[in-house]
Amino acid sequence: MVAMATAASTSARCTVVLAVKSLSDAKSRLTPLPASADRRALVAAMLLDTLDAVAAIGAAAVVVSPDADVHGLAADTGARVLDEPGPATGLSSLNAALAHGAAPTGPTAFLQADLPALQPDSLAQSLQEAALALKSAPAAFVADRSGHGTVLLVAHPGFTPRFGAESAQRHRDAGAVELDPDRRRWPDLRTDIDTPDDLAVASEIGLGPRTLTALARPANGAPGSTGQSAADAAQ
Secondary structure: OOOOOOOOHHHHHOEEEEEOOOOOOOOOOOOOOOOOOOHHHHHHHHHHHHHHHHHHOOOEEEEEEOOHHHHHHHHHOOOEEEEOOOOOOOOOHHHHHHHHHOOOOOOEEEEOOOOOOOOHHHHHHHHHHHHHHOOOOOEEEEEOOOOOOEEEEEEOOOOOOOOOOOHHHHHHHOOOEEOOOOOOOOHHHHOOOOOHHHHHHHHHHOOOHHHHHHHOOOHHHOOOOOOOOHHHHOO
């Protein structure tokens, strides 16, 4: 999962922003899970596997979250952490958090934080292609495996992220270029996790080591439970 990828300098210079809810609130649809797994620990592990891929290509990561446990986990990987901002007019809490982490100059990559099968090569390739698209467009994006959502948006300053329902079409309508619109490449990048079915697909692709460990961890090992921290649960 964390084998080093050869990334173009444009990829390494790109700031990658991820937004994460409080672990207690995240992924409420991710049930039922295997009896041996805990949802909070799994959310933390998926974040760490995603951050491992970001680190492997040499890109700087920013994690925006209201959760102190998430801050600690992300900071331990070398990511910069920011508190979730207050409400922003016209923006969902997710898009406000992503916009809060955007770089003031240069392109920003907005990445889903629940990509446990993500490989560094896929991330590097998509960022390289986005850099080419940004020469003539305000933004570029990769749709999820359904074609309706967005897993990665790379944008110049001033472009507002539009994650949420039907975000792929909303990004197209705003002038973003879709990368690989036939969805033939990067299945690991396209598989974000909302439901047990998504997790099954990611398992077939190949889960990262943290997620594999979390799926085998007893529920009483959840982040925040007695005697075990969130960092312990995601190791």
